[in-house]
Amino acid sequence: GENVEQHPSTLSVQEGDSAVIKCTYSDSASNYFPWYKQELGKGPQLIIDIRSNVGEKKDQRIAVTLNKTAKHFSLHITETQPEDSAVYFCAASDDGANNLFFGTGTRLTVIP
Amino acid sequence: KAGVTQTPRYLIKTRGQQVTLSCSPISGHRSVSWYQQTPGQGLQFLFEYFSETQRNKGNFPGRFSGRQFSNSRSEMNVSTLELGDSALYLCASSLADSYTDTQYFGPGTRLTVL
DSSP states (O other): OOOEEEEOSEEEEETTSOEEEEEEEOOTTEEEEEEEEEOTTSOOEEEEEEETTOSEEEETTEEEEEETTTTEEEEEEOSOOGGGOEEEEEEEEETTOSOOEEOOOEEEEEEO | OOOOEEEOSEEEEOTTOOEEEEEEOOTTOOEEEEEEEETTTEEEEEEEEETTEEEEEOSOOTTEEEEEOTTSOEEEEEOSOOGGGOEEEEEEEEOOSSTTOOOEEOOOEEEEEO
């Protein structure tokens, strides 16, 4: 089955700086890569996703890049704000099933 | 549009009991997936239901089962509870127009097994 690795496990940045979280996956059949943000006591919230026919996608301060050859994808958050503090999960899925394989999460802390 | 709702939000049970959790998907969404979240194992896929049929299943024992009703609402059942079943159980819904549809998560049900 698919195996998704995520790094780093914790990340602290100063407000206004950028944050980068990286994930690798093992199954070349995977073609859908969402990123979720989870705040304390809440379920994961989708923040951005990318499909294998696209190399990069942006949404305001958030961007995701995908390198299918190297089987890795990354989340970039620019101009970080204290409200960006949360746990971020990457995930991967293939066309065979509507199930997500998640990374182990990155706890992001933005220091005011 | 209302989001995914899950009931109850918190549940305390004892070993050996069984439990049923409920999930109401976003209106119009036909697929419901269930996930277990624990500090040790992270987020793991349990199963997915589409049009009242289990379409995919993760690697969990048969004590974990589910079903989906004609209105797309879904229930998950865990029988003969074990201490290790303590977790946050999340459901996610999607349109399921294709297999890789965006999934939207509910707030989860926190199950504690004593």
